[in-house]
Amino acid sequence: MNGTIFEVKRFAVHDGEGLRTTLFLKGCPLRCPWCQNPEGIDPAPALWYNPTVCLGCGGCAAACPNRALTLGGRIHVDRKTCTRCGTCVDRCPAGALSLCGREVSPRAAADLLLRDRAFFGTDGGVTLSGGEVLLQWEFAAEVLALCREEGVHTAIETSMQGPRAALETLLPVTDQFLVDIKLLDAEEHRRLLGVDNRLILDNYRFLCENGANVLTRTPLIPGYTDSENNIRSIARFIRLVNPEARYELLNFNPLCRSKYSALEQDYPVTGGALSPQELERFYTILAQEGIAHIIKE
Amino acid sequence: MEMELIRSITNLSCPERIRVLKEDMVSEPRYATIEQARIVTRSYQASEGKPRCIQRALALKAALEEIEIRIDPEERIVGNRTAGVRGGVVFPETGASWVDREFETLPTRPQDKFQVRQEDIDEFRRDILPYWKGRSLEDQVRQAVGPQVDAIGKVVKINQKDHSQGHICPNTKKWLALGPHGIWEQAQEHLKTVVDEKQRNFYKSVALSMEGACHFIRRYADLARSMYEETGKENLKEVAEVCAKLAKEPPETYHEAVQASWFLYVILQMEGNASSFSPGRMDQYLYPYYENSRKAGMTLADALELTECLWLKFNQLVYLRNSNSARYFAGFPIGFNVALGGQTEDGQDASNDLSYLFLQAQAHLLLPQPNLSLRMYKDSPQELLELASRVIGLGSGMPQVFNDEAVVPALESHGVSHADAMNYAIVGCVELTTHGNALAWSDAAMFNLLKALELTLHHGVDQLTGEKTGPDLGGLDTYATFEELEAAFAKQIDYFSDRMVECVTAVEGMHEQLLPTPFLSAVIDDCMSLGKDVTQGGAHYNFAGVQAIQVANVADSLAAIKQLVYDEKRIPAGKLLHALKTDFADDAVIRTMLLNKAPKYGNDIAWVDDLGAKWVNYFADRLKQYRNGRGGIYQMGLYTVSAHVPMGQNVAASADGRRSKDPLADGGVSAMYGRDTNGPTALLQSVAKLPFVKASNGTLLNMKFLPQFFQTDMGIHKFVNLLRAVCRLGISHIQFNVLNETDLRAAQKEPEKYRGLTVRVAGYTAYFTELAPDLQEEIIARKTYESA
Incomplete structure (x- = not known):
């Protein structure tokens, strides 16, 4: 099954272990106001x-x-x-x-991803991102299977807003899941992102219970996700699901404001990245909540 | 290496003495000096009629005995070829006429300025210049082949016309083992049995120069002794003892070996005044002395301080070039190239304590010299690459990185033995050499392939002058197919190659006749056993190197012509020719199409990269047909240092969309600036398609990084992954410019030149030049992002 992609990022150094190539899939069911890749929301080119x-x-x-x-x-x-x-x-x-955005076959997508194999070494590999990978899960699974056949490490970045069948299919071909939990409060989630987070949290449990290698991440978005209460609740939740969870806080990156101006849209997030002191405050919270593995750059 | 030892080394801070010495050095003004010229001229006048090598040896000996010497009271490693630091030495044996023409402009010229004293100018014109008129290398070359050199000048720049050939890695190991006195004894031994007059003169000239060397070292011992008696400073006492010993016997301690090495390079520069005598693999040949001293109680801190004293010394000698040459080789690079790491002859890891100490010294000083080079191979220790990466991240551009996996096979395929190839070093900027036994004449010439392409497209007519300087083999208007164009391009290259080799041979002959170098020959194998000067071919390896310039512009231009004129027929040949002739004055759309509608080298697009590789291959194979003046082969290099700017000024508008006289791509194998838009891995994959095995004279790849990349352990780890990929891809050289604020400001002003500069964050990528000004400011302020 063909898929629609909108970007290939080579020499990706923040989308999983080692040096990677990241393929961005088009279309997303969420409507995060702070979206970094607004061009990836619409599924059509x-x-x-x-x-x-x-x-x-x-x-x-x-x-x-x-x-x-x-x-x-x-x-x-x-x-x-x-x-x-x-x-x-x-x-x-x-x-x-x-x-x-353009339509490609799984083989063509895998070939794009594998061009930089010489750089992957033992810890790097390929990552699928978006948009939302689960929206094109059949395509994604074929692409990752092809990369796996070549012995390359596979990862996906996902919000987990997708059908269970998608995760069941992706589980055997994905070496690492980089999963976002943005907000823990269901109502807040619905109000800001357009859907509640029931499916997301269910899928999260499913992944953890089925032995997936999961790195949990929360983007710290000023005014949206960066409340003490939110971070503490997420930490509690993931610790409950998996006492050995690895958790990373992603500092806010305001660079995507340029994309919004190119699209002639306003970007609702004001303010910049969190200071090291503010980050430290959150790390203290994570420690208090017993997160075993806090991932820092 | 034990982690604990590495940690002890990287925890060492910069010694106070070094801070003081560095401050003294950089605050002292830089003068052009005629002291040596005065001594040498007098010596030549007194030795008229003697064989040239004897004249040269006597002149060197006189300079070593008479030149004013100075010691900074804080110094532990001493020696210079001028009394002041960073003096520009006027060297009339190779060039006096240009000094006469340019003396007054030295303080104001755009590149590599020197202060001058009016009394020096007057004395030079009165007492020195008249003797050298018609006698200097510069004048003799002009008389012999001036018109021939000029006739091909826009396509080929012939080098070494007014200065000695440098780019030499002497056998420092031998110098340390024997000392000047030991070499003097060797020469005397030969003189007992040798009867051939030429050989006898050679050995006599070696003996004379070694007598001068011993005397020179003794003078430093005496000066240090008297300064110690005045001041009571312990370091001066130590210097006096070290120098007194070295004047008569070989070194044993680390301090003595470092001091002895430095004297070697100072004296080589006094004899040759050449661009680059390189120490080479210092961590290898200094190690036994280091080990001796460590066993005798020398601390790591002391070893580092001595190393840093030497590092400062490397910055005290600069090289005075004429103003044109200074544009090609800007920043008076003198090329004290120190190689560290790599492998031993039998493939074992060669890194040791000194490799790490050298990196730490670079981290402390961040000065332009030594030109520090890391040798990397497939099993390089992770900790060595990590420390090197951290030092690279500090932004001095060093260490640059050489890849044994590419360099060793390249040297072997050019007739170098396996043992010598494994022991390779670097001279000058990026030129490859064997250790202590080669005269590689690395900078014989630079060949501007893009200019040859211009002549190919325009019936042999230079589009800047309107003169016909190449053969008329047709033009873009007459070649029916792309293949016909390529055939004509090949013939154009052949035409200029033939003429280039005639000129280089003539220049080499002049060096043999006028500039024998007995002191250097004593430390280059096999000169002493053959009784033959290096300029006569006495070295074990005799190469000549020519740089092919510039692969990115040639590939981009040919790709645009192939795709847009011949394959897709989107631009008629006549229209393109008109646009190129008029520098796109009324053809903005054509220029835009050339830039945007044809793919560019450096983006991992095979057919474009293959075009670049094809012509580099062609040129290398053409060079193989010639022999140089010393009987050796020619080899190709792919680097320009700063020559991409003046060489670009020689070329009219090109089919890659480059405007008339604009610079060419920088470095050597880099993409044209701003046109590698697929990121660093794509660039590296493109570069890897070039035939590095044929570029045994050296290659140069520049990559730009933002400093944030190096600020975390994870960033360092990923950078090492990148280095290992470069190693696997078989790219022979890479150096990293870590951009500072000035660079980023330049990117804001001229975004078209920095289009490929990407900013990397999770799940997202952006081009720096496409960011809004306030976001660019955030990056410049280095607030947030780890980027590359």
Whole structure:
């Protein structure tokens, strides 16, 4: 089964052990306001336009078979008529137009991931991320199986918002699960992310009970997840499920604000990364709650 | 290595004495000096009629006996070739005319400035210049092959026309074992039996220069003794004792061996005034002396202090080049290249305490010299690579990393024995050499392949001058296929290669005639056994090196032409020629297409990288057909140091979208700046496709990293993983520029040159240049992100 991807990140140094290549799958069921990869939310490919490199030559508008593009200072895309055929992308001399998202076969995806095998060594490998991997779990499982056949370490980054069948299928082909638990309060979860977290927590239990290698992570988002109460509750929960749990707090990274401006959207998170002192306060909480393995960079 | 010992070494702080000496050194102004020129000229005038090697030896001996010497009261390792530090030595034997032309501009020229004294300028013009007019290497070369050198000048830069050939790694081990007195005795032994006049003169010249060396060392002993008597400073007493001993016998302790090594390099520079005499594998040949002293009670702290004294010394000699040469080799690199780690001849790990001490010394000083080089191989100790990575992260660009897995086979395939290949060292910046037995003439010439391509596209006509400088083999308008274009390119390369070799041979002949170097020859095998100077071919290995420049621009230009003109026919040949002739003045769309619609070298796209590899291969194979003036072979290098800027100024607009006179890709095998947009692994995979086995003269790859990468243990661990991958990929050299604030400011101003600079965080990646200004500021402030 083919999948839709939107980016390949080579020399990934933060998506699991060692040096890795990360493949980003398109589409996500959650609507986290702080999303780092907003271009990955919509499952369908999208036409991207970068006005800063556009020459204004008009070649794209002339080439478009559906007349979806008009020129007027900058290019305007009629999203309703655009079929994402890519004719304009090919025509554009400057690379101002690009398709975000493309369909690939599992073999092609695995080949992309395995190009940097020479760098993986003994501890590196491949990681699937998103978007949400579980939304395309059949594709993901095929890709990981192909990488496994080549003896390469496999990991996925997931919110676990997906069907149980997805995890059952992925379990035998995934060496490590990097799982996010963002908010423990179900109502808060529903209010901010669009769905409650019942499925997520159930899936988490399932993974831990079935011997998966799990690294639990919580992104510290100012004003959203970085309350003492939230972190303490998550720590309690994961310790209850697995006394040997490995837990990592991911500091906030505001860089994605640039992506929102490219999409002409506002980014709701204000403020920057947490200071070392603030981080230390959270580490103290984790220690108090008996987290055995606190992962720090 | 025991972890505990490594920890003891890395816990050592920078000694107070070193701080003081460093401050003294960097605060002293840098002057051009004519003292040696004065002595040498007088000596030559007095020795007219004698064989050249004897004249040279007498001139060196006179300089060693007379030149003003100085000791800083805090010094433990002493010796310099000028009284002041970092003096620019005027050396009329090789070049006087250019000094005459440029003397007044030395303090104001854009690169490598020196202060001057008016009385020196006057004396130079009155007493020194007249003698050397028509006699210096520079003038003789000009008389012999000036027009030929000029005729090919835009394509080929012929080097060593006004200074001695350096890039030599002497046999320091032998020097330490025998000392100058022992070598003098060897020369005397030969003189008892040898009858050939030329050989006798050679041995006599060696003996004379060793007499000078002993005298020079004794002068330091005497000066230190008298300063000690005045001040009572213990270090001066120690210096006096060490030097007094070295003037008559070989060293035994670490202190003595370090001091003896330094005297060797000072005297080599006094004789040769050349770019780079390299110590090579110091952690190997100094180790027995270190071990002796450790057993006798020397502490690690003391060993480090002595090492750092030597490290400072490496920064006190600089090299005065003419202004044009200074643009090609900016920052007066003098190339005291020290190699550490690697393997022994029989494939065992060679690292020892000194390897770690050397890295620690670099971490403390972060000075441009020595040019510290780590030899890496597939089983390099993890702890050595980790410490090296930490030092790299400090941002001095060192150590640079060489890969035994690529270098050893390259040397072996060029006729070097397995034992010598395993014992390789580095000279100058990145040039490869065997240890103590080669004159590799590493910088014979630089060959601008992109300029040759320009002539190929435009009927042999130089697009900057309108002159026809190459054969008219057709043009882009007449080649019916890409293959026809390639065939013409090959012929254009052949044409200039033939002429280049004629010029290099002539220059080498001039060196043999004018610049025999007896002192150097005494420490290069097999000169002493053959009774032959290095310039006559007395070394065991006699190479000549030519750099092929620049693979990225050639690959990108050919790829754009192949895809857009021939395969897809999106740009008509006539239109492209017009755009190139006019530097894209009215062809913005064509330039944009060249930049964006054809793939670029450095992104792991096989067919583009293969084009680069193909022409590098072609050039290397062409070089194989020639022999140099000393009977050895030519070998290819892939590096430019800073020459990508002036060499770019020689080339009109190119089909890779590069504007007329813009710099070429930097380094040697790097991608064109800003065009490797698939990240470091893709770049490395592209680079790995080049035929490193044929680039035995040396290669250079620059990579940029943000400092945050090195700030955590995990970052260091992953960086070592990257080094090990470079090793597996068979890339022979890599060096890392850890970007500082200035670099990032430059990236803000000229984003097109830094497009590949990525910022890495979990689950997300971004290009630095595409971030909003406030986010760039956060990264510049180094607040948050571990990045690469």
